[in-house]
Amino acid sequence: MSDRIFRFGLVAASRGTVGEWAALARRAEELGFSTLLVPDGVRANPSFLGLAAAASVTERLRLGNFVLPVPLYTPQSIAWEAAALDRLSEGRFELGLGAGRPDAAGDAELMEVPYGSPGERVRQVGEAIETADRMFAQEAFRPAQTPRPPIMVAGGGDKLLTIAARQADIVAVAADGSERGLGEKLRLVREVAGDRFDELELSVNVFHIGDGEVSPWVRMFGIDPERTADNQNVSVLTGDTATAIDTLKRRRDELGVSYVTINVMALEQAIPVVAALAGT
Numbered sequence: 001m002s003d004r005i006f007r008f009g010l011v012a013a014s015r016g017t018v019g020e021w022a023a024l025a026r027r028a029e030e031l032g033f034s035t036l037l038v039p040d041g042v043r044a045n046p047s048f049l050g051l052a053a054a055a056s057v058t059e060r061l062r063l064g065n066f067v068l069p070v071p072l073y074t075p076q077s078i079a080w081e082a083a084a085l086d087r088l089s090e091g092r093f094e095l096g097l098g099a100g101r102p103d104a105a106g107d108a109e110l111m112e113v114p115y116g117s118p119g120e121r122v123r124q125v126g127e128a129i130e131t132a133d134r135m136f137a138q139e140a141f142r143p144a145q146t147p148r149p150p151i152m153v154a155g156g157g158d159k160l161l162t163i164a165a166r167q168a169d170i171v172a173v174a175a176d177g178s179e180r181g182l183g184e185k186l187r188l189v190r191e192v193a194g195d196r197f198d199e200l201e202l203s204v205n206v207f208h209i210g211d212g213e214v215s216p217w218v219r220m221f222g223i224d225p226e227r228t229a230d231n232q233n234v235s236v237l238t239g240d241t242a243t244a245i246d247t248l249k250r251r252r253d254e255l256g257v258s259y260v261t262i263n264v265m266a267l268e269q270a271i272p273v274v275a276a277l278a279g280t
Helices: 018-031 047-055 075-088 102-111 118-136 158-167 179-199 216-221 241-255 264-277
Strands: 007-011 035-038 062-065 093-098 151-155 170-173 201-206 208-210 236-238 257-263
Touching: 007 201, 007 264, 018 035, 018 047, 018 264, 035 047, 047 062, 047 075, 075 093, 075 118, 093 118, 118 151, 118 158, 151 158, 158 170, 158 179, 170 179, 170 257, 179 201, 179 241, 208 241, 208 264, 236 241, 241 257, 241 264, 257 264
Parallel strands: 007 035, 007 257, 035 062, 062 093, 093 151, 151 170, 170 201, 201 257, 208 236
Antiparallel strands: none
């Protein structure tokens, strides 16, 4: 049995009414999901707003951004809101950070903030973590969790994965789709992390589960539905429930990936998988 324990996060934008959002948060908790993860960006509701609402109607469910595009915020505002939400939720918050999508320059223009080169945006992620650590040490910004809420860094490039390996607690790897590509990126993480690698939680995002047709909407995330058969893509679990369970177990044993984040569009198909694996 692996030393890494399975954990599942439900990824959902906070759309709809307060009642609808509260019902989804409660359901995620009842179904055994560890976290409710909310995407962030100016074309969606602010993630902290949805997470605060979810915190008020749940007791055990952990809550996280998926993920904050760091260039659209100041490091100080990220730390301030993170500490506040961690206290509000009584220590259930997980801070998710990313360098921003390549197509998010329009969001930055709308917010009238600079959107630097990929290298500059990656450096901003590291600086945001350093700023948060400094602010969390101050009484006014001290979070409920000590010394800080877990920090997830999501990305696929070598530079951002290097930041994640050195400074994060959770590494969410955006691979090229194949297990081979995922393995190569995780080898980099292992090399950079060194002795702290075993302390890192490794995560992959999933958009589809089951033997049904893979919806064309996954193309928005760079996935070709025609190239997902036989679990060719790590973000698409094809086959029946038993196959999905076996695939996730094998990837945990071979690659160390134990934190599986699942898009809300695949919620119903995920239920038996979560029931079988969560906490094992």
